[in-house]
Amino acid sequence: MNRSRQVTIVASVLLITCLAGSAFLLSLMDRLRTGATLEDVLFVSSPKAVKRMSLGYDGLLADIYWTRAVQYFGGRHVERASHFRLLAPLLAITTTLDPHLVVAYQFGANFLSPAPPNGAGMPDKAIELVEYGIRNNPDDWKLYYELGFIYYIDTKNYGRAAEAFARGSKVPNAHPFLKVMAAQMAQHAGDTQMARALWTTTYQSSQDKQIRGNAIAHLRAIQVEEDVTALEELVGQYGQKTGQLPRSMSDLVAAGLLRAIPVDPTGRPYKLTPQGRVEVQVPDDILFIEKGAPPGYKPPDPKNLENLGK
Numbered sequence: 001m002n003r004s005r006q007v008t009i010v011a012s013v014l015l016i017t018c019l020a021g022s023a024f025l026l027s028l029m030d031r032l033r034t035g036a037t038l039e040d041v042l043f044v045s046s047p048k049a050v051k052r053m054s055l056g057y058d059g060l061l062a063d064i065y066w067t068r069a070v071q072y073f074g075g076r077h078v079e080r081a082s083h084f085r086l087l088a089p090l091l092a093i094t095t096t097l098d099p100h101l102v103v104a105y106q107f108g109a110n111f112l113s114p115a116p117p118n119g120a121g122m123p124d125k126a127i128e129l130v131e132y133g134i135r136n137n138p139d140d141w142k143l144y145y146e147l148g149f150i151y152y153i154d155t156k157n158y159g160r161a162a163e164a165f166a167r168g169s170k171v172p173n174a175h176p177f178l179k180v181m182a183a184q185m186a187q188h189a190g191d192t193q194m195a196r197a198l199w200t201t202t203y204q205s206s207q208d209k210q211i212r213g214n215a216i217a218h219l220r221a222i223q224v225e226e227d228v229t230a231l232e233e234l235v236g237q238y239g240q241k242t243g244q245l246p247r248s249m250s251d252l253v254a255a256g257l258l259r260a261i262p263v264d265p266t267g268r269p270y271k272l273t274p275q276g277r278v279e280v281q282v283p284d285d286i287l288f289i290e291k292g293a294p295p296g297y298k299p300p301d302p303k304n305l306e307n308l309g310k
Contacts, residue, residue: 144168
């Protein structure tokens with residue numbers, strides 16, 4: 001067989017292989033774009049395998065997988081699902097295809113760690129995802145912040161959180177807040193002011209509606225906790241002075257303990273029970289509250305958090 005014929009045969013084999021690969025890729029993309037179940041979408045679950053089969057369409061496939069990840073979490077979150085097993089592989093494939101899609105790492109930091117129904121309950125996977133993001137985007141301070149956020153909020157590992165913030169503070173153009181967080185972590189670990197600062201920065205540093213909505217909901221819950229704690233202290237002071245509990249917030253105003261009737265983050269006045277408990281009027285409208293809800297209260301299916309971020 002002459003050399004020319006050998007070249008023709010090799011070229012033909014390569015062409016057939018490429019055509020077969022393209023057909024497979026188009027089939028995969030069609031599955032992703034249509035109403036196929038996510039189990040079908042993830043019939044190839046290895047991020048590296050999907051990367052090899054992408055044939056240069058990495059960016060396009062990354063966008064499609066990213067869209068499905070957001071849809072998957074959003075749908076199951078509204079249903080108050082007990083598990084989110086597919087969130088981690090969807091985000092792993094997305095970021096393998098596009099290692100510079102920072103919003104995917106932010107999304108993972110916010111929703112892979114918390115326990116269901118507010119997240120997947122996989123802090124180790126969240127840490128692994130964000131560390132992968134840092135390796136591929138070492139100069140993006142937001143990723144170090146997300147890593148510290150996971151350690152602080154979800155795992156309560158304040159030492160690791162301080163280390164993550166310190167690493168991020170050394171990145172060019174890093175947010176000054178990182179250095180402050182690293183320095184004050186030991187002194188203020190676990191207090192509500194630190195949590196408020198973290199959720200505020202989360203809101204300000206992301207454009208994703210679900211992430212911003214989640215941050216607002218937590219900030220509202222923190223505000224309620226602080227308000228209820230302070231108001232119940234005033235109720236106790238009133239009881240010590242008068243020998244009886246106040247009948248309403250108006251009694252506290254009349255006694256000079258309050259300037260005006262206090263309102264919750266939704267603008268509704270706090271109510272006072274005959275037992276001296278301070279509660280919000282409509283707890284369903286304030287997600288994540290621990291204080292301020294009636295005894296035995298169980299939250300309903302959460303509303304779409306995107307609306308909170310608007």
